[in-house]
Amino acid sequence: xxxxxxxxxxxxxxxxxxxxxxxxxxxxxxxxxxxxxxxxxxxxxxxxxxxxxxxxxxxxxxxxxxxxxxxxxxxxxxxxxxxxxxxxxxxxxxxxxxxxxxxxxxxxxxxxxxxxxxxxxxxxxxxxxxxxxxxxxxxxxxxxxxxxxxxxxxxxxxxxxxxxxxxxxxxxxxxxxxxxxxxxxxxxxxxxxxxxxxxxxxxxxxxxxxxxxxxxxxx
Amino acid sequence: xxxxxxxxxxxxxxxxxxxxxxxxxxxxxxxxxxxxxxxxxxxxxxxxxxxxxxxxxxxxxxxxxxxxxxxxxxxxxxxxxxxxxxxxxxxxxxxxxxxxxxxxxxxxxxxxxxxxxxxxxxxxxxxxxxxxxxxxxxxxxxxxxxxxxxxxxxxxxxxxxxxxxxxxxxxxxxxxxxxxxxxxxxxxxxxxxxxxxxxxxxxxxxxxxxxxxxxxxxx
Numbered sequence: 456x457x458x459x460x461x462x463x464x465x466x467x468x469x470x471x472x473x474x475x476x477x478x479x480x481x482x483x484x485x486x487x488x489x490x491x492x493x494x495x496x497x498x499x500x501x502x503x504x505x506x507x508x509x510x511x512x513x514x515x516x517x518x519x520x521x522x523x524x525x526x527x528x529x530x531x532x533x534x535x536x537x538x539x540x541x542x543x544x545x546x547x548x549x550x551x552x553x554x555x556x557x558x559x560x561x562x563x564x565x566x567x568x569x570x571x572x573x574x575x576x577x578x579x580x581x582x583x584x585x586x587x588x589x590x591x592x593x594x595x596x597x598x599x600x601x602x603x604x605x606x607x608x609x610x611x612x613x614x615x616x617x618x619x620x621x622x623x624x625x626x627x628x629x630x631x632x633x634x635x636x637x638x639x640x641x642x643x644x645x646x647x648x649x650x651x652x653x654x655x656x657x658x659x660x661x662x663x664x665x666x667x668x669x670x671x672x673x674x
Numbered sequence: 675x676x677x678x679x680x681x682x683x684x685x686x687x688x689x690x691x692x693x694x695x696x697x698x699x700x701x702x703x704x705x706x707x708x709x710x711x712x713x714x715x716x717x718x719x720x721x722x723x724x725x726x727x728x729x730x731x732x733x734x735x736x737x738x739x740x741x742x743x744x745x746x747x748x749x750x751x752x753x754x755x756x757x758x759x760x761x762x763x764x765x766x767x768x769x770x771x772x773x774x775x776x777x778x779x780x781x782x783x784x785x786x787x788x789x790x791x792x793x794x795x796x797x798x799x800x801x802x803x804x805x806x807x808x809x810x811x812x813x814x815x816x817x818x819x820x821x822x823x824x825x826x827x828x829x830x831x832x833x834x835x836x837x838x839x840x841x842x843x844x845x846x847x848x849x850x851x852x853x854x855x856x857x858x859x860x861x862x863x864x865x866x867x868x869x870x871x872x873x874x875x876x877x878x879x880x881x882x883x884x885x886x887x888x889x890x891x892x893x
Binding site (some may be wrong): 462465466469470473474477494495496532533534538540547548550551552554555556560563600601604609610624625626627628630633634642643644646647648649650651652653654655656657658659660 | 771778844861866
């Protein structure tokens with residue numbers, strides 16, 4: 456069943472979980488699909504299809520139980536064991552990424568960072584051990600890394616991606632503003648902050664755009 | 675004509691420009707649509723439609739002139755005068771954003787940053803003057819800010835967005851992991867780093883996904 460679930464569904468499940476967690480923290484115990492739809496900028500039908508995709512069926516009479524939903528999403532989305540992440544590029548962006556993701560998900564941790572700057576090698580930066588980029592495969596093999604984050608300049612991104620693939624990494628989050636060419640068995644997700652800001656600036660100026668029902672990532 | 679151009683076209687134009695700039699720096703003078711298509715993970719037909727959308731028609735016999743294309747994209751994408759950007763949230767993410775965008779585009783600058791931490795007010799952080807969040811409207815009115823970046827926690831994001839809208843801001847780049855509710859005349863682009871990493875981790879583990887012709891942002 457997991458194999459039939461689309462990238463957009465996975466994105467929405469990740470969002471639902473954080474929204475539900477925020478509600479649980481406020482003491483909310485039950486919620487209807489249409490309420491989730493409103494806060495997640497989706498439709499109620501889509502929300503219900505997403506529950507079906509993860510094999511969750513609650514009693515919708517008084518709404519779904521919030522903590523049960525959070526658990527159901529976690530069971531589907533999270534690895535049963537810890538997934539380890541390697542970061543390549545320990546510049547300003549890389550450091551921000553280390554701080555941002557530290558402890559955010561218990562089973563998804565950046566366990567090693569890589570750079571070619573000798574000053575950074577063998578240091579611990581924001582709780583993360585730093586290695587030379589040439590050690591990527593060795594460290595990956597030893598620790599079982601299967602996710603990579605690229606935070607190097609565009610000119611070095613393709614090489615970083617090839618190093619990751621050679622190290623057996625199967626999924627890459629790419630912050631470099633350039634498309635990566637990798638094999639069909641490697642999943643790549645791009646975050647292009649320059650493109651996003653340029654789009655916002657353009658439409659802020661034009662003041663006229665087709666509005667999606669949902670915006671950006673959530674569509 | 676600008677009003678008929680889609681969000682995805684604007685995203686591709688931003689990407690083309692950076693790829694073309696990298697080629698120009700290497701001394702490349704001419705390029706064909708199909709070559710741009712390959713490096714931008716698009717189709718040649720799509721690239722040609724994008725040139726038509728911005729009203730550019732070169733002679734495709736020996737390819738398009740790279741610098742001419744860069745200028746044509748700039749004329750379409752950039753504001754004739756500087757566009758000013760406000761950042762709300764000067765934590766680790768906000769600081770990384772300041773460093774990342776500083777000087778990246780001559781006519782698109784973060785001119786003011788806002789926070790509610792008294793320690794940060796009236797300081798200059800990474801070249802950017804910091805103000806109390808209550809001063810957002812005053813500073814925006816004085817300096818003519820029309821773009822905002824949100825880098826606060828999810829729980830504070832909606833309030834930050836409302837402050838921005840009240841200050842006359844027409845486009846928002848939202849890094850907080852929560853959808854914003856704003857009026858139809860405000861353009862919002864979301865960057866959700868947690869969602870992106872969770873998707874990558876999921877598909878790295880499953881090893882089976884529908885591959886888009888282009889990945890992520892560039893589709």
